[in-house]
Amino acid sequence: MTPPERLRAALRDTPHAAWLEQALAEPGRFTRSFAAAGRRTGRAPLPGAPGWTADEAVRALLLESLPPGRAAAEAHDLYRHGDADEKRAVLKALPMLPAGADALPVTVPLLRDAIRTNDARLLAAALGPYAAHLDQAAWRQAVLKCVFMGVPLSEVDRLDERADAELAAMLAAFAAEREAAGRPMPGDAAALLGRLTGDRTPEET
Amino acid sequence: MRIFDPHIHMTSRTTDDYARMAAAGVAAVVEPSFWLGQPRTGPSSFTDYFDSLVGWEPYRAAQFGVVHHATIALNPKEANDPRCRPVLDLLPRYLDKDRVVAVGEIGYDSMTPEEDDAFERQLALAVEHELPALVHTPHRDKAAGTRRTLDLVKASGLEPGRVAVDHLNEVTVGLVHGSGCWMGFSIYPETKMSPPRMVELLRRYGTERVLVNSAADWGVSDPLLTLETAREMLAAGFDEDDVDQVMWRNPVEFYGQSGRLDLSAVTGAAEPTFAGSSIKRGGE
Ligand SMILES: [Zn+2]
Numbered sequence: 001m002t003p004p005e006r007l008r009a010a011l012r013d014t015p016h017a018a019w020l021e022q023a024l025a026e027p028g029r030f031t032r033s034f035a036a037a038g039r040r041t042g043r044a045p046l047p048g049a050p051g052w053t054a055d056e057a058v059r060a061l062l063l064e065s066l067p068p069g070r071a072a073a074e075a076h077d078l079y080r081h082g083d084a085d086e087k088r089a090v091l092k093a094l095p096m097l098p099a100g101a102d103a104l105p106v107t108v109p110l111l112r113d114a115i116r117t118n119d120a121r122l123l124a125a126a127l128g129p130y131a132a133h134l135d136q137a138a139w140r141q142a143v144l145k146c147v148f149m150g151v152p153l154s155e156v157d158r159l160d161e162r163a164d165a166e167l168a169a170m171l172a173a174f175a176a177e178r179e180a181a182g183r184p185m186p187g188d189a190a191a192l193l194g195r196l197t198g199d200r201t202p203e204e205t
Numbered sequence: 206m207r208i209f210d211p212h213i214h215m216t217s218r219t220t221d222d223y224a225r226m227a228a229a230g231v232a233a234v235v236e237p238s239f240w241l242g243q244p245r246t247g248p249s250s251f252t253d254y255f256d257s258l259v260g261w262e263p264y265r266a267a268q269f270g271v272v273h274h275a276t277i278a279l280n281p282k283e284a285n286d287p288r289c290r291p292v293l294d295l296l297p298r299y300l301d302k303d304r305v306v307a308v309g310e311i312g313y314d315s316m317t318p319e320e321d322d323a324f325e326r327q328l329a330l331a332v333e334h335e336l337p338a339l340v341h342t343p344h345r346d347k348a349a350g351t352r353r354t355l356d357l358v359k360a361s362g363l364e365p366g367r368v369a370v371d372h373l374n375e376v377t378v379g380l381v382h383g384s385g386c387w388m389g390f391s392i393y394p395e396t397k398m399s400p401p402r403m404v405e406l407l408r409r410y411g412t413e414r415v416l417v418n419s420a421a422d423w424g425v426s427d428p429l430l431t432l433e434t435a436r437e438m439l440a441a442g443f444d445e446d447d448v449d450q451v452m453w454r455n456p457v458e459f460y461g462q463s464g465r466l467d468l469s470a471v472t473g474a475a476e477p478t479f480a481g482s483s484i485k486r487g488g489e
Contacts, residue, residue: 035301039465081252083259083302119264 004064004096007057010048016041020058024065034062034078038085052092059089064096072103079110084119091125108133115142124155131157140167147174153188160195168196206448207471208431209233211456212339212371212389212418215262215273216254222421222428223269229432232471235460236262237276237310237339240283242423248292251279252299259302272470274460276309276339277302284323285315293326300334306463307331309339310371313350316343321357328361337367337462339389342377351377355384367462369416374398375406382410387459391420392430400430400437407438412450416459 001009011017019040023033041054049057066074075097079090091114094107111134114126127142134142143156143163153159171193175185185193193199208231215223215236226234236258238251245251258275266273277299283289299305308331313320331338340358343350351370358368370381371389381388390398390406398406403417421428435448460466 031298032301035298035303038303039467081256081298083256083304084261084264085303087260117261119261121264 002096004061007046007049007052007061010046010052011054011057011061014046014054016054016058020061023058023062030062030074031078034059034086035083037062037089043085055085056089056092059086060093060096063090063093064098066098068098068100071097072099072106075099076106076110079113084121087114088121088125091122091130092128094130095128104133112138115145118149120149120151123149124151127151127156129157136162136164136166140164140170143167144170144174147171147186147189150186153192159192163192163196165196168193171196206230206432206435206445206452207232208435208452209235209456210418210421210428210431211235211369211416211459212237212391212420213428214239214420214422215266216257217423218421218428220265220269223266223271226428227269227271229429231271231428231431233272233274233456233468234266235274235276235306235456237307238278239280239310239341239422244286245283246288248289248295251289251292252295255299259299259304263304267470270470272468274304274306274466276307277305278309278311278327278339279323280310281312281314281320281324281341281343285317285319290319290323293323296327296330297334300330300336303465304467305336306460306465307337307339307369308334309369310341311338312341312354312370313343314341316346316350316353324354324357325361328358328363331367332361332363335464337369337459338363340368340370340386342370342372344372347374348376348380351380355380355386358384358386366414369459371416371418372420375402378406378410382414385414387414387416387455389416389418391418392434393420394425394427394430400434403434404437404441404443407443407447407451408441412443412447412455414455415451416455417451 037058038055041058043053043055046052046054046057063075075090079087082090111126111131114122123145131139146153146156171189175193178185210231213234213236215234238255238258255277263273277296279292300308308327311324311327328338340354342354354370365385369387369389372391373381373388378388390403392398392400392403417431417434419426419428419430431452435452438448
């Protein structure tokens with residue numbers, strides 16, 4: 001199943017599916033439906049789609065339904081004028097947007113915006129599969145920011161595949177700073193550093 | 206004691222305030238958009254501010270266990286500035302947001318024709334977006350401003366029960382009491398209203414349709430004056446239930462009319478939600 005199919009399957013037989021269908025039938029009210037999704041479906045985790053809440057899922061499927069020519073611009077606009085929940089839904093929906101590589105100059109800046117914020121939920125949402133389009137320097141900084149802000153590294157897509165010697169050096173420097181301050185290094189960051197440098201950390205023994 | 210501050214400008218406050226408020230029982234706040242002290246020069250500084258009211262500020266509040274909602278509007282003072290007025294066209298988008306529970310603060314500052322127009326248009330937006338309205342009354346020429354406010358509200362078609370007229374005092378409360386609108390009182394350390402005067406008004410007018418707020422902002426103000434007023438009520442012989450009505454149930458009832466007030470983080474999903482404020486949770 002593709003990710004949108006998985007979300008549709010998780011919504012099937014819930015009242016949210018009917019609301020989504022109704023929203024899709026009124027393209028003239030697209031922006032208003034996108035904004036109202038949270039209070040129409042609630043914000044509870046969606047059983048059947050781990051990592052997704054009901055409002056995120058219907059918002060992602062609203063975006064996924066857009067005509068390819070308009071999807072990237074619309075996503076950009078919804079993010080720009082969105083509240084934090086809407087922004088997060090846009091970020092999570094980027095991989096399923098009906099848009100090609102020519103959309104990247106419009107969509108990648110959304111990731112960069114989210115990474116600049118101090119909102120842990122937006123930072124985490126920016127480091128999903130779509131972060132493949134971030135250059136390595138930006139990605140490393142974002143991972144380090146997760147460590148700073150206490151965002152679990154399990155939120156980072158393809159972490160081990162992408163982590164490199166440069167990130168290891170940054171983490172080691174951070175570990176030294178933490179040690180000097182008498183503060184512990186978060187367990188998942190210490191474990192990643194261990195994997196990158198070949199050292200065993202206490203978590204792994 | 207649980208306290209809901211129905212009017213406080215948290216953007217201007219520090220994390221220390223959030224921590225002290227949470228410790229004092231202030232579990233929910235509504236932040237009306239207002240003037241920032243320094244005049245704005247264009248619509249985009251408004252939208253950045255609105256974005257923060259529906260994005261960053263609720264997130265900041267949540268770190269301290271405080272639930273944050275907002276009201277959105279072009280404030281009366283800046284309604285007079287032609288550079289700011291185009292923001293009126295951008296409001297509908299924000300009035301659709303989940304955490305926006307009223308149109309406000311609207312109303313009068315100097316009672317100019319420009320203010321009339323912005324006030325009228327924004328009351329119409331409240332009708333269109335099915336939101337209550339939070340109305341600021343002027344500091345100068347207050348009684349005349351309050352009368353004119355009530356006339357405009359009446360003409361708007363918005364039900365009086367969906368309108369809160371704020372910053373009232375001994376001189377203006379009677380006008381609003383008779384109108385069916387909600388009566389808002391801002392308790393300030395020096396100006397506006399003090400806790401003992403507030404208690405006296407509660408004795409005279411009762412505890413229904415009354416909203417008590419700190420209106421704390423970037424000026425001389427104190428986010429804990431709601432708590433002090435609650436204590437003053439108890440000392441004056443009001444009981445715990447009266448205090449709970451004024452400090453919690455009244456603001457829940459007023460803003461609950463938006464259908465968007467989500468207090469599940471405070472009350473727990475099991476507790477029955479207030480009529481009109483229930484948010485359908487996933488799967489229920
Ligand atoms: Zn105010």
